[in-house]
Amino acid sequence: MADTSFDLIVVGGGPGGYVAAIRAAQLGMKTAVVERENLGGICLNWGCIPTKALLRTSEIYGLIKHADAFGLSVKDVTYDPKKVVERSRKVAGQLSNGVKMLMRKNKITVFEGSAKLAGAGKLAVAMNDKTNQTLTYKHLILATGARARNLPGLEADGKLIWTYREAMVPPEFPKSLLVIGSGAIGIEFASFYRTLGAEVTVAEVVDRILPVEDEEVSAFAKRAFEKQGMKIFTGATVSNLKKGANNVTATITAGGKTQEVTVDRVISAVGIVGNVENLGLEGTKVKVDKTHIVIDQWSFTGEPNVYAIGDVAGPPWLAHKAMHEGVMVVEKIAGVKGVHPMKTENIPGCTYCQPQVASIGLTEAAAKAKGLQVKVGKFPFIGNGKAIALGEPEGFIKTIFDAKTGELLGAHMIGAEVTELIQGYSIAKTLETTEAELMATVFPHPTLSEMMHESVLAAYGRTLHI
């Protein structure tokens, strides 16, 4: 008979959940994770990781198509959709196994099943093997994640109309595609399929794509995608999806004009909803608002000893936010000294389309809306030696400083490898550096990171290379 009594149980084995469990185990808590599907959650199995594997394929494919620009002759480049997807699944599988190993290593018990609150300190688990378990806990973290939102009239059917899930494992690649929604998920798939040759149309309800990003980044991205041949409708509503035998005709209204677009497949990427159902939250003090569990700055729900982290607890819907929250709440439970609430403005966001987008903190518009006086610096890839050598001269890095204090309020990047660069500004923001320290930092030459330096210099009228 397995042990059923734990100091901490985490419901959901995604990045927030399994990281919280590991931290708890490190702190000496007897810990369990309940996972109904795959350890690693959406991120690792159906999100961040497998899409990165797919995008790596499209990136290499795109480079090879331009091989002659690098002095290489490559002929008859083709791809095998089956192998492309296989590689992506293999990567996800490898990492999911890695998480299993981490659970074993940290002596964390994993229950494969669905959990439900069953009175104070009790959790009923309907195991995947059809048995039932009742577990007891001192502390419970809900980390059940989120899933794609279905809008009425645009419901995904998994065949012609996909969510990210089907888009990731297509039996064959569509020749034409409509992506509804231009957030990170929508735009990454749009970029992947476009690079591999599909005719891609993007419809975004807001007046610009990548709506959470700085307006200049949105505008630059739109131009770049259109140059690649994407059709983009902003301020657009998709009112009707007419399904044919092997295609879909969508009615798109944008800029006062209505038109019909017929495509092989549609990807619906219109946001997510929290997984709050069947958790037994009814009758507890756990509050749900718009499919998300309401928490305070410490991830407390209001129900004694029940906490929520990650996507189910609200935006930003990012794996690294969930992981950070998980560590924070576990340390708070354990009474570790010096635990701080998470600062949203210090969470970077990355989108792996081509060109890549990365950002942290306030956009210029948001900073101004707060009434702050700002200094803005911008530096283009074309002014950077490494970018030219890489054959990646498109993009820019923009930094926003508080004119009064020199605080780095935000940074916004678009261009090659910026998702690997943004962490520099994350550190800067976490350490509360001002422009002075960033200016005094030596950036290695020749690297793309030099643009981060130049952007700061530009904000103070001191840029060197333009």
Added chain:
Amino acid sequence: MSINILMPALSPTMTEGKLAKWHVKVGDAVKSGQVICEIETDKATMEVEAVDEGKVGQLVVAEGAEGVKVNAVIAILLEEGETAVPAGAAAPPPPPPPQQAAAPAPQPMPAATATLASPPPKPAAAAPQPAAASSGQRIFASPLAKRIAADKGINLASLKGSGPNGRIVKADVEGAKPGAAPAPAPAAAPTAAPTAPPPQPIFTAPGDKRVPHTAVRKVIARRMLESKQTVPHFYLTVDLEIDALLAARQAINDVARKMGAKVSVNDMVIKACAKALRDHPECNASWTEEEMIQYGAVDISVAVATDRGLITPIVRNADMKGVAQISIEMKDLAGRAKEGKLKLNEFQGGSFTISNLGMFGIQNFSAIINPPQAMILAVGVGEERVVARKGQMVIRNMMSCTLAVDHRVVDGAMGAQFLQTLRSYVEQPAAMLV
């Protein structure tokens, strides 16, 4: 090539500042990192360090000059081998006409800036200041926190950091009020000595209250602990007869009333101490590792109890002021101290402190020296006592005072002579007019 030293912008909003003090003179060799001058902005006073090394060729802007524009040339450094400022080479823009012509001070003034200078204290190489520069341990604060603190005139040492390992971060500084930093406060009572981590565990029971430290409380704790641990105190007690002083006070108040002043015994004591210090410049002094600093001015710090804790506003040049003037100033300072509205320069510095607990009926006590000062006078209640005079028991108004002395600066006999002089002023107040 000579090097122009420019007026630095000490905060993003600074456009001009006052050159409060030069720490170097023409001909001095300057090392990179050495403090060369102090700049006063509307918000704070900060030390400026040399970036380059060389020999001071010319001080372009005079000490005390106000309204010096950012990036104006304030001094010229000569590199090795150079002997004079090349005539046309530097061509420094003429400095703005100093509004206060700075009299060349033969002796350094009390370091008014020392403790509250916003950057973490750095050992001031050539600085003749004895104060915080030498005492400070490193303060961990984020660059942004330092910037905001400097801008708002907040003393980082007075803050509790909430960041990793107690690092002071933006949120800590934003919560602090400018000028909330207290002056180095003297202990009013011997029992006030705060301690570092208590040697004994503290056992708490339900009903015990945990009161978080205020910024002021922490500064008092740190400074007093530092004083008791690092300053070798000794104590001298005298009983002063104050009948003549009380009579003089009565007479003075008959006149001073017309000025709207009401002179207190404490105001008279301030004056008497100031006069005595003028007579004993060796007592109006501070210890530094290199040398003794004897102050040119007699600035008396007076301990004032406020809701926030002790603060010590300063009556400057008290030896040169009349008691009515002292009284008016003291009333104003004490009033604003209680409202927390003192300006930095009104409670920073001072060369001697008076702490008076007479109003509470305390007969006699020993106070803790307020570094870098060398002495503090603890004043007790003025009361009628039976004393012996010429073999007779008589009743006299008496007041006991205990002087705490830093033995590194002042020896026993010197301290005793100071008290003798003080007695002569208190017991024959007319002497203060001489």
